[in-house]
Amino acid sequence: MALDKKLIVGNWKMNLDTHEASLYLHKLAGLVKVRRDVEVVLAPTILSLQSLSLQVERRQFKLAVQNLYWRDSGPFTGEVSATQLRGVVDYAIIGHSERRHIFHETDKDVRNKVQAALRNGIKPILCIGETASERTYGETKDVIHDQLIGGLANTTSEELSDITIAYEPVWAIGTGKNASPTDVTDAVLAIRSQVKHLYGATAAKAMRVLYGGSVTADSAGGYLSLDSVDGLLVGGASLDAYMFSEIIKKAHKGSDS
Numbered sequence: 001m002a003l004d005k006k007l008i009v010g011n012w013k014m015n016l017d018t019h020e021a022s023l024y025l026h027k028l029a030g031l032v033k034v035r036r037d038v039e040v041v042l043a044p045t046i047l048s049l050q051s052l053s054l055q056v057e058r059r060q061f062k063l064a065v066q067n068l069y070w071r072d073s074g075p076f077t078g079e080v081s082a083t084q085l086r087g088v089v090d091y092a093i094i095g096h097s098e099r100r101h102i103f104h105e106t107d108k109d110v111r112n113k114v115q116a117a118l119r120n121g122i123k124p125i126l127c128i129g130e131t132a133s134e135r136t137y138g139e140t141k142d143v144i145h146d147q148l149i150g151g152l153a154n155t156t157s158e159e160l161s162d163i164t165i166a167y168e169p170v171w172a173i174g175t176g177k178n179a180s181p182t183d184v185t186d187a188v189l190a191i192r193s194q195v196k197h198l199y200g201a202t203a204a205k206a207m208r209v210l211y212g213g214s215v216t217a218d219s220a221g222g223y224l225s226l227d228s229v230d231g232l233l234v235g236g237a238s239l240d241a242y243m244f245s246e247i248i249k250k251a252h253k254g255s256d257s
């Protein structure tokens with residue numbers, strides 16, 4: 001494990017309108033205690049970020065944007081920049097598989113977004129992971145290698161401490177299929193070994209690596225008990241405040257949860 005603090009991220013994707021998001025936050029706040037060993041991050045749609053940022057108790061929850069554009073300003077109709085998000089969010093999910101596969105984001109786009117987030121004081125959560133066919137052909141480690149190199153090129157070792165990697169096998173996202181603990185351990189070790197190669201052992205050890213892919217309140221504890229895993233990126237199960245609070249409780253080591 002890289003750090004003592006677990007990170008639990010709820011990615012709401014394109015769900016919950018602003019009113020529903022506010023009600024959800026109110027409900028979750030009543031279910032989750034502030035814990036020193038757990039950091040909880042909520043990623044609503046961009047529309048709800050501003051209002052949630054006024055409502056949220058930042059000791060309890062941080063906010064993340066699900067995507068951003070890498071230029072700071074200019075003629076980019078429909079986009080939102082890291083400069084505009086500065087002060088509203090602490091984190092940015094970058095390179096989610098839905099962005100890569102539906103919106104054809106390339107490693108170059110991902111890398112530019114990582115840099116944009118960092119230069120605006122926003123911590124990137126860089127998502128990487130193989131598709132079902134890449135897995136079938138035994139290419140998981142190659143994909144991890146390529147997406148890490150692609151996403152982290154231009155990142156310095158000082159900046160690396162602000163980056164979290166989320167290992168999200170594409171075949172496990174929103175499918176109800178879980179990666180086995182062995183799959184996750186192998187992938188996370190491959191990530192750390194690649195980071196060690198690029199930035200050295202200390203950086204590799206200190207880097208936060210999450211697992212994401214159809215995590216539920218039932219499966220969360222198993223992943224969180226893996227030594228190499230520092231937290232979870234949760235999609236579907238984060239849409240239910242009670243279920244998400246149960247996942248968050250699993251990340252707390254104390255007996256009073």
Ligand code: PEP
Pocket residue numbers: 011013096168172173174175176212213214215233234235236237
């Ligand atoms: C995700 O959105 O990154 C994700 C892992 O979704 P789900 O938990 O629904 O598979």
